Amino acid sequence: MKGVAIFRAYALAYLLFLxxxxxxLPIFAFNNGTxxxxxxxxxxxxxFAQMWTEPGLGQAVRNSLIIAVSTAVLATMLGVFAARAxxxxxFPAKGPLMGLIMLPLVLPEIIVAVSLLVVLLGIGVxxxxxxxxxxxxxxxxxxxxAILSSSFQSLDRSLEEAAYDLGETRLSAFRLVILPLVMxxxxxxxxxxxxxxxxxxxxxxxxxxTQVTLPVYIFAQFRFPASVPVIMALGTILVALSVLLLTIxxxxxxxxxxxxxxxxxxxxx
Amino acid sequence: xxxxxxxxxxxxxxxxxxxxxxxxxxALRGISAKIRAGEFFSLLGPSGCGxxxxxxxxxxxxxISDGVVLVDGKDMADxxxxxxxxxxxxxxxxxxxxxxxxxxxxxxxRKQRLxxxxxxxxxxxxxxxxxxxxxxxxxxxxxxxxQRQRVALARALILKPKVLLLDEPLSxxxxxxxxxxxxxxxxxxxxxxxxxxxxxxxxxxxxxMSDRIAVMFDGEIAQLSDAETLYRRPKSRRVAEFIxxxxxxxATVIAESDDVVEVDAQGFGRMTLAADQVGADAGHGTSVGxxxxxxxxxxxxxxxxxxxxxxxxxEVVYYGDMTYYDVRIxxxxxxxxxxxxxxxxxxxxxxxxxVRIAWSPAALILxx
Numbered sequence: 001m002k003g004v005a006i007f008r009a010y011a012l013a014y015l016l017f018l019x020x021x022x023x024x025l026p027i028f029a030f031n032n033g034t035x036x037x038x039x040x041x042x043x044x045x046x047x048f049a050q051m052w053t054e055p056g057l058g059q060a061v062r063n064s065l066i067i068a069v070s071t072a073v074l075a076t077m078l079g080v081f082a083a084r085a086x087x088x089x090x091f092p093a094k095g096p097l098m099g100l101i102m103l104p105l106v107l108p109e110i111i112v113a114v115s116l117l118v119v120l121l122g123i124g125v126x127x128x129x130x131x132x133x134x135x136x137x138x139x140x141x142x143x144x145x146a147i148l149s150s151s152f153q154s155l156d157r158s159l160e161e162a163a164y165d166l167g168e169t170r171l172s173a174f175r176l177v178i179l180p181l182v183m184x185x186x187x188x189x190x191x192x193x194x195x196x197x198x199x200x201x202x203x204x205x206x207x208x209x210t211q212v213t214l215p216v217y218i219f220a221q222f223r224f225p226a227s228v229p230v231i232m233a234l235g236t237i238l239v240a241l242s243v244l245l246l247t248i249x250x251x252x253x254x255x256x257x258x259x260x261x262x263x264x265x266x267x268x269x
Numbered sequence: 270x271x272x273x274x275x276x277x278x279x280x281x282x283x284x285x286x287x288x289x290x291x292x293x294x295x296a297l298r299g300i301s302a303k304i305r306a307g308e309f310f311s312l313l314g315p316s317g318c319g320x321x322x323x324x325x326x327x328x329x330x331x332x333i334s335d336g337v338v339l340v341d342g343k344d345m346a347d348x349x350x351x352x353x354x355x356x357x358x359x360x361x362x363x364x365x366x367x368x369x370x371x372x373x374x375x376x377x378x379r380k381q382r383l384x385x386x387x388x389x390x391x392x393x394x395x396x397x398x399x400x401x402x403x404x405x406x407x408x409x410x411x412x413x414x415x416q417r418q419r420v421a422l423a424r425a426l427i428l429k430p431k432v433l434l435l436d437e438p439l440s441x442x443x444x445x446x447x448x449x450x451x452x453x454x455x456x457x458x459x460x461x462x463x464x465x466x467x468x469x470x471x472x473x474x475x476x477x478m479s480d481r482i483a484v485m486f487d488g489e490i491a492q493l494s495d496a497e498t499l500y501r502r503p504k505s506r507r508v509a510e511f512i513x514x515x516x517x518x519x520a521t522v523i524a525e526s527d528d529v530v531e532v533d534a535q536g537f538g539r540m541t542l543a544a545d546q547v548g549a550d551a552g553h554g555t556s557v558g559x560x561x562x563x564x565x566x567x568x569x570x571x572x573x574x575x576x577x578x579x580x581x582x583x584e585v586v587y588y589g590d591m592t593y594y595d596v597r598i599x600x601x602x603x604x605x606x607x608x609x610x611x612x613x614x615x616x617x618x619x620x621x622x623x624v625r626i627a628w629s630p631a632a633l634i635l636x637x
Contacts, residue, residue: 161330162363166377166428167351180367 022239029232036228047233054230060217064198067129067213071136071197076189078137079144080182086145087152098145105142112138113206120207127209135203140193147192147253151185184252191249195242214238280342281306281432281464282327287336289322289488296322297333298488304466304481306341306431309458311467311475314485315511320468323485324434327466328357341431356430360437362421364409370396371405373420377428395423398457415446422454426461435467439474451477472512476500484508500560505549506636509558516605517556518598520635532557532635536578536598540630550636561608563632566594566624575627582622592617598626 029048033041051057085091086098104112116135117127125131155178163173201215208216218234221227282304289297297319304310312320325331326338329350338345340354356377365373375392383391396402399419404412412420418438425433438454439447455478458465469475475482476496483493492504503509506517520534528544534557550556567577583604584595592611595604607626609615618624 156361156363158359158361158363159365161328161350162357162359162365162424163376164351165328165330165355165357166424167380169351177365 025232025239026236028229029236031229031232034226034229036232047229050230051233054227056212056217057234060212060214063129063211064214067132067136067204068194068197070133071140072190072194074133074137075140075144075193076148076186078141079148079189080186082141082145083148083152087149087155088157101145102142104139105146109139109200109202113203116203117206127207127211129208129211131207131209132204132211132213135207136197136200139200139203140196143196144189144193147189147249148182148185150253151182155181184255188249188253191245191252195245195249199238199242279306280304281308281340282466283337283339284323285337285339287323287326287338288334289319289326289331290334296488297326300336300488300490302483302490302493304464306464307462309455309465309467309478309480311469311479311482312485313469313472313475313482313511316470318485319488320470320485321436324357324436324466324468327353327432328355328434329353330357354431355434356425356428356432357434357436358421358425358438360440362417362438362441364412364417364420364424366410368409369405370401370407370409370412370420373409374405374423374427376424391427395427398426398460399423400453414441415450418442418450422457426463429461430463432464432466435465437468437470440469440471447474454478476512484511486511502545502634503548505551506553506556506558507551509548509634509636514561514606515558516561517553517558517636518601518603518605520555520557522555522635522637530635534633536601537576537628537633538578540633542630542633542635546630546633547635547637553636555635555637557633557635559605559628559632559634561593561606563628564607565627566596566607566609566618567627568618568622568624575629577625577627580624580626582618582620582624585618585620587617594618596624596626 027040028036030043030045031040032044032046082098082101086094091097113135116131116138120127120131159177159181160173163177164170168176199215200213201219204213205216205219212220214234218231221231280303284300284302287297287300288295300319300323312323314320322331326333327340327345329345329348345353365376368376371389371392374395375388378388378391392405393402396405399422401416401419401423404416404420409417409420418441421438435454439450442450451474454465467475467478476499479496481493481495482499484491484499486507492499492508494502499508500512503512503515506515509515518535518537520532522530523533523539524531530542530544530547531539532542533539537557548558565575566580566582578598578600580596580598582594582596584593586593586595590611591608594607594609596607597604611617
C-alpha cells in the first residue's frame, strides 16, 4: 500500500511539473499588471485587446497560417502516398526506405535545421516562407505517415478488390471505397501537421530569412518586458487552439478505426 | 436431397496448363480442367495448395505465368478483373462499411446508370433472394456475420455474372449456421443457374455442396470427380486420407491383368479387386484401404454374401448417434477404426469383446 502511495505522489508531482506552467499562461493573460508575479492585480482583457495593435504580429500570424496550411496539405499528400505504398505493396528495400522517411521523427531538429540552411544557402535558394514550408514538410511527414498508416492498415485489402470486381476502375475503386474509409485519418493528419507546423520554432527561425512566424515573433518579443503580458494572452489562445485541433484530430482518427471495423493500435492522445 | 437440375454439357471455365510462379515458388503446376456451365464446382485442398490462387486467376486478381484461362470460351489473358463476367464473394465478405446494405448490394449497378426506381427494384430483388427483405437502409457495419454473408452474396449476384466465385465463404460462421448456409447456397445455385466455384478446405462442405470437386495438393489437381467417386474411389492414398477417414492394411499384389488385380491383404487374405479399385501411393508401400462405415461388426448371425474375419475390440468411442470402434483384425498389427450407427437393435459393444467383421472386396481399395 505504501508503494502505491509513493507512485501516486510521483504521478501528481509529475503532472504538476508538466502543466502548472501552462496554467500560469491564462492566469497572467487576464492579470491586470505588467509584471509577471504574484499577487495578482485584478482581472483585465486589455492584453487581448492590445494584441491587435502590436506591429508585426498580424504579419507573423499570416505567415504562420500560410506555412501551417501548406505544410498540412503537402505532408498529408506525401503521407497518403507513403502509407498506401508501405501497407499495400512489397518493394525492394522497403524497410530501410520507410526507416529513412521516418528518421526526422528522432533526428534533433536543430541538426535538420542547420543542415537544411547549409544546403539551401549552398545551392543559392533565397530564404523565405517557401523554405520554412520545405523544412516543416520534412518534419511533419513522418507524423502524417504514422497516422495514415494506421488508417490504411486497418483496411481490408479485399474491399478494394470487391469494388474492382464489381466493375469499378482502380481509380474509382480508390475514390469510392478507400478514400472515404481513410478520410478520418486524412483529416486527423491534416490537423496534426497543421498544429506541429504552427508551433515549430527552430526551423522557422533558421530558414525564415526576414520572414517571421508566430513562434519566432513571440521569442523576439520576450526581449521587451512590456510586451510579456501580451505574449501570455497570445500563448493562451495558442494553447486553446492546439488542444482543440488535437482533440478533433484524435476524434476523427478513432472514428475512422471504428468505421472500418479495426482495433485501435496507436494514436497520440 | 435437393433435386439437381440437369447440367448443360457446355464448358464455362477451362484451364489449359495454367502455371503460376511467385518468384521461385511454383504455386500452380500445370492446371488443366474444365468446369461446366451451371455446375456447383469446388476446389478442395489444404491451405497453401493453390486453390485460392486458382480462383483468383478466374476473377483476374492474379495473373498467370503461363497457360490459358477461358471463361465461356473467351481467353481472359487481356481482360482485367472489372471487365470479366465473374463476381467474387470474399472470405472476409468485404462489405463496404461506410455504405448502407442497399448501397452495398447496388454497388455493381453504379456503372449502368439505372433510374432510381429501377435500381431500388433490382436491389430489392437481390435482397429478397438472400432473405434480407427490408434490410436495405441498415448500416453495413452493424450487421451480424450471417447477414454480412448474405449481403456479400446479393452484391455478387446482382450483376448476374456467368460465374460466381466463392472464397471460403462459410469459414467464419459457426457450425449450425454453416450447415444452414450450405443448404441455402445449394438451393440458390439451382435457382439462379449460375456456375458456382467454391474454394474450401473443409472436405465435408465440398462433399455436401458440389456437383464435382477438384482436390488440389501442391499446386496440382490430384483428382477431379463427383463427390461419391471421390469418397468411394480415391485415386491416391493422399486423397483418401484428406477426404474422411481411411484404414490401411499392408498387402501384396499376387497377380494382375488388365481389369483385375489379385491381392493378398493382411487380415483379409486373398481377394480380387477391379481395376477402378486401384489408387496410387507415394512412399507407403502397397496397402488396402477401407472406410470406417463400409465394414460391419457382427456378433451373432452372419451377413448374407459377406465374408468374415475375427477381431478384438480395442477401443470404444461413443458419439451418441454413432460409436467408433478401434478393432484389431486377427493377423494384423494395428487397429482399424470402424463406425457403427447406434440403431435400436444394436447395443454398444465393450472393450475387449471378441467379434467378427463382415467385409467385402467391394469396400476395399488397393494403394500402391
